[in-house]
Structures are given as C-alpha cells and as structure tokens.
Amino acid sequence: MYRTLFFIPHEFAGIPLFGFGWLLGAIVLYAIAITIFSSRDPNRRSELFSTLGMCAIAAVVVAVVFPNVEIRNQAGEPMGMAIRGYGVMMLLGVSAAVGLAIVRARKYGLGSETIMAAAPWLFVLGILGARAFYVIEYRDRFEHESVLQMLRSIVDFTRGGIVVYGSLIGGFVGLVLFCRRHSLPFFRMADIIIPCVFIGLFFGRMGCVMNGCCYGGRCEPSAYSMQFPKGSPVYEDQARSGDLLGLVVDWGDSDKSDSARLGKIVEVVPASLAAEAGVEPGGEVRIQLERPAPEDTDLTLPIDDTSGLGIAMFVDGKTYRWKADQLPQRANSVAPAQLYSSVLGLAMAVMLMVISPWIRREGALMGIGFAGYAVVRFGLESIRSDEPGQFGTGLTISQWVSIFVFVGSIGLLIYLYRRPLKTADPATVTASP
Structure with a gap:
C-alpha cells in the first residue's frame, strides 16, 4: 500500500x-x-x-x-495537495485507455480526432457517475456538521471512493450524448471503446491496491494473501469489527462505521489480544477507535492519518483499551481481490481485442464485454468483505447490478443477432470537440 x-x-x-x-x-x-x-x-x-x-x-x-x-495537519493547518497513488493510477488508466482507443478507431474507420473529442465526455461523466454511485451507496459517511464539510468530502475522491459500475453508467450516458451531438454510430463507438474500459480497470484496481480499499475477505496467511498496514481502510475496518483483537462478533445488520453499535461475542481466538485481556464469549460488546491524548499527538501528521488510533472496547460494563503501539502493525490477512480484479480486467481487454475481428455486428462486442464483466464482478464480490448485503439478502449492491447488467447484455445480443446484418460504412468520420 x-x-x-x-x-x-x-x-x-x-x-x-x-x-x-x-x-x-x-x-x-x-x-x-x-x-x-x-x-x-x-x-x-x-x-x-x-x-x-x-x-x-x-x-x-x-x-x-x-x-x-488540501490536506490539513492535526493542528488544522493546510499542508498542501496530496498526490495519491490511487489518483496517479487513475490518470495512467485514462491515458492508456485513450491511447488504445485512438489505435482501435483507425481500424473501425474513425479518426483520432473523434476519440480526442469524446474523451472528455466519457471521463467527466464517468467520474461523476462513479462518485455519485459511491456517495449514494455510502451516504451515511458523508453526513457532516456543515454543508461545506459535506461538499469537501464529496469532491475529494483522490483517496478512493468511486464505483466501477457508476463509471460505466456515467460513461455510457456520456457516449450516448456525444454520439447524438455529432451524429456518430453509437454501437461502432462502443465497440471501439469497450476493451479500453477494461484497460482502465486494470490500472484502477492497481490503484485500489495502493489505496488499500476494495479488499477481499479474511483468509489464512499465504503467498496469495495480503496484509495492509496501519492507516489502511482494511486495518480500520478490522479494528472496528474486533477482528484485529481476535474476536468473532455477531453485529447483526448494524453499520460497521457506527461506533455506538452493539454486538455479541461469538468466539475469542486463543492467544489474541482479547484472549490475553480475559475477554470471554457471550458478552455484549461495543468497540470504538480513539485518538491519542493531545500531548501524545504529532501535530505535523495529516488529519486523516489513522495510524495513531487506539481501540476502546466495552464488554458488559468492563472497559478495555489498547494504544496504537500495543496493536499489530498490520491487519490480518485478506484475499487480494484488487489484484484478481486487475488481472481479470487486463484479460478481458485482451480477449475482446482478440475476438473483435470476428465480430461483424456493431454493438455485439460491447454486449459481450458487459456480460463478461457482470459475471466476473458477481464472482469477485463473493470474496470481498467491504460491502454488506442489500434488500434483505446476502447479495451486495454490485451483485444486484451485475444481474441486471448481465440480463440486459444478453437481451442486447439477442436483439443484435436477430437483426439483418448490415455492411459497416468504412468511411472515416471525425468530430470536433
């Protein structure tokens, strides 16, 4: 990370x-x-x-x-603009996607000017869609004392906080609007761009590795697992859930970010911090993160630095506390869901480019790409643990969206292959920005 x-x-x-x-x-x-x-x-x-x-x-x-x-330090003073690994990987992903789209456009009879003109539409609406999806899904995290603080947290997406499906929806809308404005063939443009989307996904998920988000579920330590350091989202989530202390807790349907939530201790892992403190199964527990005392706080650190947080645990009237230096330096092992997603994104991009010469119906490549991603994403969600189930089921919001995307993509493919085959117009088409 x-x-x-x-x-x-x-x-x-x-x-x-x-x-x-x-x-x-x-x-x-x-x-x-x-x-x-x-x-x-x-x-x-x-x-x-x-x-x-x-x-x-x-x-x-x-x-x-x-x-x-701008990032501020613990004293509230501005430190400057943080250049995040996540943001840099996003920029690399956009650059690689646009470059590949320019190369592919020539094979489809479109000029590079068309891609350069379309890129801002797809990028801006894609980012807006991705962020809007995240803000709506996790709206409780954006509740602040003032409107200014809320807006500040909404626009600060450089540390993560965007959803792939939101970007696909926003980018899709952007492409529709662009093609209508310039009278361009939508399906042809979509077939050009769809492999490029997965190149962007490859870089974007590598950004998730650097950011420590979108992680997988708990697993045994191995060469295929990952351990993130203090300050990472997975470390903080494991601290809030009790996993970092060696507890297995039934939290019911409560929000993991709610510091007032109560749970029941199901199991205490032997030789863990909780076991050493004498905690036993069956108790009612509440866990919250605590900032160090002012005299122990390094005021030069960024205000969003959580590596110095301790843990306070309340069990049946008893209080247990651990300072930051008493806690593990790294989170427990998790499955590398980000790496799986990144590699699969690259594989899908290559697969779509390989089969594209044999796809004669415009729009079919887009349908195949969306259907394939829906299957991949549905499976990846089963090893991730950062999203709760929705609508009273164990399916995450992304799995629900995957179902609708897959059904819609199959419907699109059936529609396209029932239509008479048309010969593509090889004439070069250009659009001005």
Whole structure:
C-alpha cells in the first residue's frame, strides 16, 4: 500500500499555490496572453471564447475546489495537495485507455480526432457517475456538521471512493450524448471503446491496491494473501469489527462505521489480544477507535492519518483499551481481490481485442464485454468483505447490478443477432470537440 506518493506544498515563497495565489495568477496571465495573441490573428478568434471558457473553469477549480481538498495537519493547518497513488493510477488508466482507443478507431474507420473529442465526455461523466454511485451507496459517511464539510468530502475522491459500475453508467450516458451531438454510430463507438474500459480497470484496481480499499475477505496467511498496514481502510475496518483483537462478533445488520453499535461475542481466538485481556464469549460488546491524548499527538501528521488510533472496547460494563503501539502493525490477512480484479480486467481487454475481428455486428462486442464483466464482478464480490448485503439478502449492491447488467447484455445480443446484418460504412468520420 502506498496511499500518498508526495505532497505539493501549500505555499511557495510565502504565497499560497492554491486559492488566490501562484496558480490562479498563472491562469490569469495565460488568459491575458492568449487574448492578445488571438486578437492579432483573425483565424484564431473563433477559438478564443472556448479557450477563455476553459481558463475560467480552471480558475474556479484552483480558487475554490483545491483549497477545500488540501490536506490539513492535526493542528488544522493546510499542508498542501496530496498526490495519491490511487489518483496517479487513475490518470495512467485514462491515458492508456485513450491511447488504445485512438489505435482501435483507425481500424473501425474513425479518426483520432473523434476519440480526442469524446474523451472528455466519457471521463467527466464517468467520474461523476462513479462518485455519485459511491456517495449514494455510502451516504451515511458523508453526513457532516456543515454543508461545506459535506461538499469537501464529496469532491475529494483522490483517496478512493468511486464505483466501477457508476463509471460505466456515467460513461455510457456520456457516449450516448456525444454520439447524438455529432451524429456518430453509437454501437461502432462502443465497440471501439469497450476493451479500453477494461484497460482502465486494470490500472484502477492497481490503484485500489495502493489505496488499500476494495479488499477481499479474511483468509489464512499465504503467498496469495495480503496484509495492509496501519492507516489502511482494511486495518480500520478490522479494528472496528474486533477482528484485529481476535474476536468473532455477531453485529447483526448494524453499520460497521457506527461506533455506538452493539454486538455479541461469538468466539475469542486463543492467544489474541482479547484472549490475553480475559475477554470471554457471550458478552455484549461495543468497540470504538480513539485518538491519542493531545500531548501524545504529532501535530505535523495529516488529519486523516489513522495510524495513531487506539481501540476502546466495552464488554458488559468492563472497559478495555489498547494504544496504537500495543496493536499489530498490520491487519490480518485478506484475499487480494484488487489484484484478481486487475488481472481479470487486463484479460478481458485482451480477449475482446482478440475476438473483435470476428465480430461483424456493431454493438455485439460491447454486449459481450458487459456480460463478461457482470459475471466476473458477481464472482469477485463473493470474496470481498467491504460491502454488506442489500434488500434483505446476502447479495451486495454490485451483485444486484451485475444481474441486471448481465440480463440486459444478453437481451442486447439477442436483439443484435436477430437483426439483418448490415455492411459497416468504412468511411472515416471525425468530430470536433
């Protein structure tokens, strides 16, 4: 796990980089320069408004969004912008997907300009869909004392918190809108892009490994298992559930993030921290994470650093406490669900590219890709333990979505193969941004 690669400092030479500082000044100077340059060249005047519009959007992001997603230390002081491993892998995934799409577009009679014009539509709506899906599914995690804090947590997705199915839905909508605007063949575009989606998934799930999210269920230590360090989501989840202490607890249907939830101790693992403390099965338990005392807190650490948290456990009126240095350095072993998903994403991309020359019906490759992913995702959810069952069943929300996606994909394939086969138009089609 490598959540934070490095920090872009909050200020340089005493002037902030974000907000009303260096970056905003650079954008303003660029806008002035491009305005002067374009006014001298009549051929460039038509592009001026588009460029100034992008500058305005960038200025709002730098002046308003960036200051609200800057990381602060334990003292509440801004530290700068954290460059997360998850975000970097997302960027690599987008770059690789766009590059592959450009190569594939030529084989389908479309120009590279079309892909470059479509990329912002798919990326922006894909990210919005992925984040919206996550926020809706885990809406309790975004309840804050103020609207500003809530909005800040919603827009800060660089540490994870996006759902693949949400990105597929958002990207699908973006592609439909783009194709309608430019009168492009939707199914042909979808067939070009679908293998590229799984290349993006390959990099995205590697980002999950670096972030420590989307992990698998508990398993025995082996060469095929993973152990994440303090500060990782799986470590925190195991601490809240009692697993880190050696407890097997029946929590019922309660939310794992609820510090007031009560559970019943089913089993105490021998030689565990709980066993050494004299905890026995059958008791009613409540577990919460505790920050260290102010005098023991390193104020220079990021405020979201949870590696210094201790555990307080309350069992039938008795209180047990463990400080951070008394807890294991790593979480218990879990199945490497992220690696499985990453490798399977790459395998699906290769498989779709291999069979694409033999698929003569436009849209069929997309249907095969969606159906295949639905099967893969349904199976992967069975080894993950970070999502609860939904609608009174043991199926997670992603498994329910997988069922609908699979049925819809099979229906699409039946529809396509019942239609008369049409000869594809080899003419090159281009679109302007």
